[in-house]
Amino acid sequence: MLRPPLRARRERGETEVKKRRQTQEDSGKTGIFPIMAESNDMEQLLAAFKKFAIHGDTKATGKELNGKNWAKLCKDCKIIDGKNVTGTDVDIVFSKVKQKMSRVITYEEFQRALEELAPKRFKGQSKQEALQSIFRLVEGREPTNVGVTKQIPHVPPRHATPPGLQAADGPFSWSATSASDEDFWRCIFSGQQRDLLNIQVC
Structure with missing residues (x-):
């Protein structure tokens, strides 16, 4: 049995490949693939x-x-x-x-x-x-927890030296760098507390 020429076999193979590609593209367009x-x-x-x-x-x-x-x-x-x-x-x-x-x-x-x-x-x-x-x-999402985190102002430990205060041989001495600094410490410590802590506001 005679085989077809090489060129004819090659063309036939290319045609089959094109048909398979076209079938796959048509399947995708018509929704065969989920x-x-x-x-x-x-x-x-x-x-x-x-x-x-x-x-x-x-x-x-x-x-x-x-x-x-x-x-x-x-x-x-x-x-x-x-x-x-x-x-x-x-x-x-x-x-x-x-x-x-x-x-x-x-x-x-x-x-x-x-x-x-x-x-x-x-x-x-x-x-x-x-x-x-x-x-x-x-995709990739997770539940969000709605809420506002309350920010608590930092209060120095009881026996810590607050900013602006310097330890001396006697009582603490402090010169307010601004009026707001002085007001701040006056609000936190009452006169009696300042006496107990041996703090002087200059």
Whole structure:
């Protein structure tokens, strides 16, 4: 049996390669490959889910997310923007994706909830682009603890020598470098306390 010329075999091989490449590109465009696979780091999305799932509950396993923490996730991750997505929208989606008698959602239901909110949060983007955008809001995030740390002014130890005071053979002597310095120490130590501590304000 005669084999076709080398040039013909080479051209036929190139044609087959082009066909395979075209098939792969068409598959990606038509959604044969899952949209979820397009996320750069789905592990970060899962990590964020687990961190919010155990927030405020020492007995939580990290496998289920309750409604309170779901709402916190949407707020902390800026899914709720007060314009396109509100707290009411978040509650409605939670009720939609969870099981009928359940009060929590699984990771898979959590992903469906994000898919529901994505087009609403990112209007003008395609469904796939909006989903990736909302994933990026959540990936790698963790609950924020809202609160103001109260700053307590530093008060020198009882037997410490305050700034501006110099130990002498007798009582401490101190010359105020400014009126505010003098006022400060007069406020902290009363006349009786200054006598007890043997402090003199010059």
